[in-house]
Amino acid sequence: MAHYSRIEDTVPGKPMAMTANWISDQRSGYKASQNRFPRTLICFSALLSLVMFIAIAVVVCMQLKQGSVSWEEAEEPSATPHRLVCYYSTLDADVDADALSLLDVPGDLCTHINIGIASLDMPRCGWVHDCGRCCRTRRCFRAAHPQVKLLLWIGGADSGTQFARMVAIHAMRKKFLRSLKALLRLYPALDGIDLDWEFPSAYDKDRQHLSQLLYEIRQEWRRERRPNALLSLAVAAPEGIAFYAYDTREINLYADYVNLMAYDFHFYRKDTPFTGLNAPLYAHATDMSIMATFNINYTVHWWLQNGLEPHRLVVGLPTYGHSFTLVSPLNHRIGAPASGYGQCGQYGYTTLSQTCECAARYLKPIYSYDTETCSPYLSGLQEWISYENQTSIACKPSFIKSLNPGGVMVFSLNTDDLRNSCRFRATSEGDHKPIFPLTQAVKGILDGEGTLRER
Secondary structure, rough: OOOOOOOOOOOHHHHHHHHHHHEEEEEEEHHHHHHHHHHHHHHHHHHHHHHHHHHHHHHHHHHHHHOOHHHHHHOOOOOOEEEEEEEEOOOHHHHHOOOOHHHHHHOOOOEEEEEEEEOOOOOOOOOOOOHHHHHHHHHHEEEOOOOOEEEEEEEEOOOHHHHHHHHHHHHHHHHHHHHHHHHHHHOOOEEEEEEOOHHHOOOOOOOHHHHHHHHHHHHHHHHHHOOOOOOEEEOOOOOOHHHHOOOHHHHHOOOOOEEEEEEOOOOOOOOOOEEOOOOOOOOOOOOOOHHOOOHHHHHHHHHHHHHOOOOHEEEEEEEEEEEEOOOOOOOOOOOEEHHHHHHEEOOOEEOHHHHHHHHHHOOOOOOEEEEEOOOOEEEEEEEEEOOOOOHHHHHHHHHHHHHOEEEEEEEEOOOOOOOOOOOOOOOOOOOOOOOOOOOOHHHHHOOOOOOOOOO
């Protein structure tokens, strides 16, 4: 403990005796003053540092108020203001020689393309699909369009059980990471991965295990010195799934962005035997209770209100539709009773080209557009189809853009009107090159160019 000597007042007029004790006291006082000098210097330095810190803080606050400094820009220099993520499937190419090739996709259409689907092969956690073929195609695409980010799309609609088993066991996650490491080394042109787990359940700690997997992927990439590798996550839109499946705080820490699957809100199921819109912007007037939450507006705001950082939110839109078989052709409204999937498409899943080709075969198809939900639908006899056209696909991105999120996702390039069956574009007789009218319309909105003129 430091000792501070007491300073006594001298009495005026009182003589001081020059004694040995007095001299000793004076010398002690001199030494004490020498000891106090470093303390004074330290205190002065600390005070000066505090003043400088306060001055800097004031200047920074004034700059922030004036808009000249953005902490988010400093932390996220690579954030893309108009990210357009497109999904591309190679599965069609496995069975159809005329299927869409990645090389047919214009290089200025999408900023990111997720190529897949790569499946998890349990228990060895390898890749069961021939990723080599699609990755070699990707190298050709990258050579022509180096600005486009291409990610490996892992998972899909039937991946729930495989993902759950893999993430639950530490050794299995390590096998997955080793497979991923080997793949990225074998195909260095890949920019990252997109995890499409549909979906983590409310049981068996799936939510916690998913967060652990994201953390371990990031840690592995840090060790491999891959600071620019992209990690995205396809996530469910409905609140009832998302609440239990995802930890938004962990997603903010480790994922570059999430692709919100804001579609498949309504399709034929035995427990929902009625017609409905695939991707309504708002709730329809007939939607009640939980059904009123199955729309883009509600789910986007739910994710934002539950902590997802806006620049990480990429809102998905479909280019495909869903078909239903009506119980009565006289009742073709939204919410009309349905007895099963429609004949158009496969299991009620229709590409845009298929939708327009089916409608062309109907005697007198009835085209309808619900302005309340920004969604079209058509019917012919007992067939009922919810789909997207250029009006709806322009309306929805305009709403999304007004929220200033991380971008828009399109699912998928394969299900757009590749054959121009809807006649959205004027093409020459011998021109058979695939076109992407809906994806182009989304791009036009994001780029501020408006939408294409509708026929």
